Amino acid sequence: MQDNLNWWRGGVIYQIYPRSFLDSNGDGIGDLPGITERLDYVASLGVDGIWLSPFFTSPMADFGYDISDYRDVDPMFGTLDDFRALLARAHALGLKVIIDQVISHTSETHPWFQESRRDRTNPRADWYVWADPKPDGTPPNNWLSIFGGSAWTFDSRRRQYYLHNFLVEQPDLNFHNPEVRAAQLDNMRFWLDLGVDGFRLDTVNFYFHDPALRDNPPLEPGEARTLGAPEANPYTWQRHVYDLSRPENLDFLVQLRALMDEYPGTTTIGEISEDKPLERMAEYTAGGDKLHMAYTFDLLNTPHTPGYIREVIARFQRIAGNAWPCWALSNHDVVRSATRWGGDEDPDAYPRVALAMLLSLRGSVCLYQGEELGLPEADVPYERIQDPYGKVLWPEFKGRDGCRTPMPWTDDARGGFSRVEPWLPVDTRHRRRAVSRQEASGDSLLNGLRALLDFRRRQPALFDGDLRLVDVGDELLGFVRERGDERLLCVFNLAGAARDCRLPEAGHLLDVPGFTAELAERDLHLPGYQAAFLRLD
Structure with a gap:
């Protein structure tokens, strides 16, 4: 249907959360060999590729989204050789491989930050966003962290604050520094040289900040709040004018696209979370010289009536031009769609028609692991909560663990995921929807999705x-x-x-x-x- 270079345009990408896919070594945590072991299953769905959430070296304060080495695999997940084996097996099965790139911030343990925080004159002193306190010692401005509290933390060595849009352990890089931009592009080249087929770009609109550090204005009554953050979070009470989606980002995306163009057939998917996400999606993917595609949280939030979905489609079409979207109903950051949208609906029939709708939209599609099984949001008791986001905002927001629990391969107590107790519990309701059960049922959602994807492949209009x-x-x-x-x-x-x-x-x-x-x-x-x-x- 598609030529090999444009496989991503209208393609269907299956997202894998490595910690929760399959544990191959009996430590309760999923790993790269476990993914490789199950790639035949993924290929049997009829998808075009996979997206792997982070597996890089990390202290795991935010489960891999705090990277301390961009060019290596965390021992928890395996080795670089394990990744090479995964890549080779995926390609042999006809699957493309997209990996996460978290380049807006690093772990506080990254050597770059350890050097930067040492003093104000070292070679990497300006690699992160540092600012002096106000005269009264308070943070430089009113910017907030998505994970709660101020986006600034004071460091006694430099006697300055550093910016972190997320956890304290995730300092933000200073993309106004050309050396930072070059270093991150070089890290991406490392993986392209290994043979990956593209990148999912975490928080792609967070790379630049306002150098003047102006305060964000408050959200006025009736204004759209930032999608991708719960309403219980004060972060949604601001209009994020100065801390993200800055105009300088467009020039960097052009640089990034030039790198990708050196590797024909590769692609990029940008994650966009902000006050006007569809407008930003159009801006970031239009013109053929920036991102290939992007996704927003417009179908990853709560509204889901036909009228709401029509409005999202119509609004995107008004502003899109030749922009290309990537639509999703679930991922590792939001309540699973079977609960978020279908919680009051038939648990078997609703996910099927929702997937049919998703696979018919104009654009590419991301499917999240377990979505093909109709998994509801898992019930994770407070004492088992791992997500730092949930610990801060509990009980109004329980974090993201409920969508990150282990993939249920069989209906036993551990879901066939591990030989030992998994890092998160397997929900009893998930066991009833295990792959083993659905494989044996001709009218299961799993087999229904395969039929849908087969139908889609035979309809050129549904691709592009x-x-x-x-x-x-x-x-x-x-x-x-x-x-x-x-x-x-x-x-x-x-x-x-x-x-x-x-x-x-x-x-x-x-x-x-x-x-x-x-x-x-x-x-x-x-x-x-x-x-x-x-x-x-």
């Missing part, structure tokens, strides 16, 4: 065709995907009650396993949690 919203009533979602002479009408009933609508034009129903609909000329009847795909005349 245009999308046009159509009116099928307020209670349904409908759009036409068009590519050349092919026109495909997609209609979704995301609720349990049956719905009827008058289609805008005539067509004939296509057979998609797991979905049923009735059509009489232009009158469509959709039972609850069903989708219809019609070839238009």
Whole structure:
């Protein structure tokens, strides 16, 4: 369907959280050999590639998003040779491999920061964001950390504050320094030379800050809050004008794209969390000289009515130009969609129609491990909470552990994940949805997803065709995907009650396993949690 260089455009990428995929050595934590062992399963889904969350050397204050060595594998996950073996096996199976790159900040244990904090005159003194206290000793401005409290921490050696948009242990690099930009691009080149097919760029709009360190203004009534952070977090009470999404970032993304273009067929996915995420997605992916694609939290938050989804699509189309999105309903940072969107719906039927909708949107798609099983958010008791985010904001926000629990391969007490007690508990409800159970059931969600992906591969319009919203009533979602002479009408009933609508034009129903609909000329009847795909005349 796609040429090899543009595999990512309309591709489906399966996200793997290494700590929770498969433990191969019996320490309760997933690892790279465990991933390699299960790549045949991933390939059997019909996806185009995998995205690996961080596996680099790290003290694990934020589970690998605090990196102390960008060019090595943390012993917890294996070795560089283990990664090479994973890469070779994935490529042999026809899977592309995308890895996380967390370049906006490092661990406090990184040698760069250890040198930078020593004094104000060392060679890396300006590699991080340092600022003098106010005359009264308080932080330089009102910027907040996503993980709670001030984004500034005082260091007694330099008698200055350093910036950390996340944990105290994650100091922010100073991207205004060209040496920093060059060093991070060189770290990325290391992995490209090893053969990776692209990068997922963590917090891609956080690289630059306002050099004048101006205060962020408060969020005014009615203004959109930052997506990707819970409402219980005061971080959402500011408009993040000066601490992220700075205009200088665009020039760096052009530099980054130039590096990627040296390795044909590679790609980038940027994570965007801010006040106006769709606008930023369009800005960062337009023109063909910056990111290949990006994702926002617009479908990773709570609203999910047909009207809301229509509004997200319409707003993106108004501003997108030739920008290319990557859509997702779940990932390692948010409550699983089977609970966040489908918590009050049928636990088997709702995830199926939600995935059908996701796989029909214009753009690329990320599927999160376990999403193909319809896993709900796991219940992790407070005494087992590992996520520092949850510990700070408990009980209003319980952190991200509930979406990070081990993948249930079998229905035993440890889910076939490990021979010992896993780092997070396996939810009993997950065991009932284990891979082993669903493999044996022809009408399972797992096999339904395989059928959906097989159907999608045979519809060119669903890969990179245009999308046009159509009116099928307020209670349904409908759009036409068009590519050349092919026109495909997609209609979704995301609720349990049956719905009827008058289609805008005539067509004939296509057979998609797991979905049923009735059509009489232009009158469509959709039972609850069903989708219809019609070839238009």
